[in-house]
Amino acid sequence: PGASEVSAARGAHRAVVRQPGLAGLVARRISAWFGDHQVLDRVSLTMAAGQVTALIGPSGCGKSTFLRILNRMHELVPSASLAGEVLLDGADIYDPERRLTDARRQVGMVFQKPNPFPAMSIYDNVVAGLRLTGQKASRAQKDILVEECLIKAGLWREVRDRLRQPGGALSGGQQQRLCIARSLAIRPRVLLMDEPCSALDPTSTRVIEETIQELVAEVTIVIVTHNMQQAQRISDQCAFFLAEQGTPGYIVEHGATDAMFDSPQDPRTADYVHGRF
Ligand code: ADP
Ligand code: MG
Numbered sequence: 410p411g412a413s414e415v416s417a418a419r420g421a422h423r424a425v426v427r428q429p430g431l432a433g434l435v436a437r438r439i440s441a442w443f444g445d446h447q448v449l450d451r452v453s454l455t456m457a458a459g460q461v462t463a464l465i466g467p468s469g470c471g472k473s474t475f476l477r478i479l480n481r482m483h484e485l486v487p488s489a490s491l492a493g494e495v496l497l498d499g500a501d502i503y504d505p506e507r508r509l510t511d512a513r514r515q516v517g518m519v520f521q522k523p524n525p526f527p528a529m530s531i532y533d534n535v536v537a538g539l540r541l542t543g544q545k546a547s548r549a550q551k552d553i554l555v556e557e558c559l560i561k562a563g564l565w566r567e568v569r570d571r572l573r574q575p576g577g578a579l580s581g582g583q584q585q586r587l588c589i590a591r592s593l594a595i596r597p598r599v600l601l602m603d604e605p606c607s608a609l610d611p612t613s614t615r616v617i618e619e620t621i622q623e624l625v626a627e628v629t630i631v632i633v634t635h636n637m638q639q640a641q642r643i644s645d646q647c648a649f650f651l652a653e654q655g656t657p658g659y660i661v662e663h664g665a666t667d668a669m670f671d672s673p674q675d676p677r678t679a680d681y682v683h684g685r686f
Contacts, residue, residue, distance in 0.1 A: 432458035432498050433629050434479060434516070434599050439493035440657070441474050441483065448474050450657040451493070454648050456599070458498075461621060461630045463640040463666065466650030467686060471658030472633045475650070476601045479631065480516035481509055497598065514542045517592035517628075521604040523584035525591065527577025531568050534576040534587055535559065538595040554594055562590035563620040582613020589620065593628070600624065602632040606639065618643050637682055641670055649678045 434456040441449040449471040456462040464472045477483040478491055481502060495502045502512040525534045535555045539546055546554065555572065559565040564586040568579070576587055585605060592600055602621075606614040621630055621643055634640050640647055647670075648663035662669065662678045673679040680686055 433460075434631070435494075435496040436475070436479065437494040437496070439475065439478055439491065439495070441471065441478060441491045442489065443486065444488045447657040448652075449478075449491075450659045452650075452658070452660050454660060454663060456629060456631050457646065458598075458629045459625060460645040461625050461632060461643050462646045462648065463644035464631065464633045464648050464650060465635070465637070465640055466658070466661075466681065467652075469658075470650040470652040472650050473603055474658075476518065476603055476631065476633060479599070479601055480518055481512045482518070510542055514595050515597055516599045516601060517595065517597035519585070519588050519592055519600065519602045519605050521607050523581055523588050523608070525576035525579070525584050525587045528575055530573045531559075531576055531579070531587060532572040535590050535594050538591055542595050544595070555590075558590040558593045559587075561593055561620070561624060562586040563616055564590060580613070582609050582616060585609060585613065585617060586620065589617070589624075593624075597628060599629045599631065602630065604633050604635065607635065614639070637670075637684065641666060649675075649681060651677060651681075 436452060436454045436456075439449055439452040440447065452471075452475060454462075464475065466472060474483060479495055483489050483491060497512075497515060501507070502516070526537060529537065532555050535558050536546070536551050539551075556565060556569075559568060564583060567583060568574075576584060579587060589600075606617055609617070618639065621632070624630065632644065644666045646663065647666045649661045649669065650658050651661045652658040662673060662675045669678065670682050673682060
């Protein structure tokens with residue numbers, strides 16, 4: 410058999426059914442609560458494969474909660490509940506038949522504050538996710554993976570000679586790129602980024618933006634940002650979240666980034682993207 414037939418056979422046992430035309434992440438009518446406090450109200454959004462989707466909006470409107478729903482971290486909070494559906498390439502990530510680690514493996518997350526394991530070496534940080542998701546790899550396979558992921562995260566040249574140094578010894582921008590490399594090592598299909606540059610200087614921010622634009626060819630990216638210039642520089646699609654006067658967050662408007670910034674349909678979007686909030 411040809412190589413593609415072999416890989417098709419190897420993937421056949423997986424629960425994930427790839428449906429052409431449904432590539433990417435689709436959230437349908439997502440509502441979310443902490444206890445009886447509703448924080449999201451029927452949010453629907455398609456985050457297309459091969460694109461960067463930016464989530465924008467004021468603090469407290471549920472952007473981080475929405476991201477955590479996309480990789481099943483929301484349910485880690487005991488008081489949390491949700492309604493709605495999340496489809497990854499057409500398959501429901503909340504399907505009870507589907508393993509939780511499966512969803513978390515396919516949808517990686519990078520946070521605002523870089524959080525490498527500080528005492529662990531750069532090398533071990535990159536491969537840490539393998540053990541957490543129950544994947545085995547030989548030393549040689551890990552060597553290749555570490556190099557590949559550090560190259561993709563734009564960090565290889567800076568750290569190739571000191572892979573045994575602790576992750577905590579790197580600068581903030583380098584630590585964030587290490588976290589990106591760590592996420593990539595488990596080969597996610599989607600990378601969620603929650604204000605990944607907010608704690609970084611402008612130079613590190615630029616490096617990460619370049620990294621994002623290269624990565625998106627192979628990993629769908631959803632990024633929360635408060636930086637409107639950044640949203641315009643790197644995103645293809647944009648969704649504007651809002652929570653008014655104690656009401657739960659919802660999407661006011663979404664669409665192609667250029668259209669959102671040049672000709673927003675809703676006056677509140679215009680006010681927000683032009684910094685009048
Ligand atoms: P954003 O990321 O847009 O700033 P969040 O998703 O962090 O918004 O928060 C949305 C709402 O949910 C806020 O009212 C916030 O106080 C509430 N919230 C977030 N996390 C929790 C939690 N763990 N327990 C209770 N309420 C929470
Ligand atoms: Mg947030």
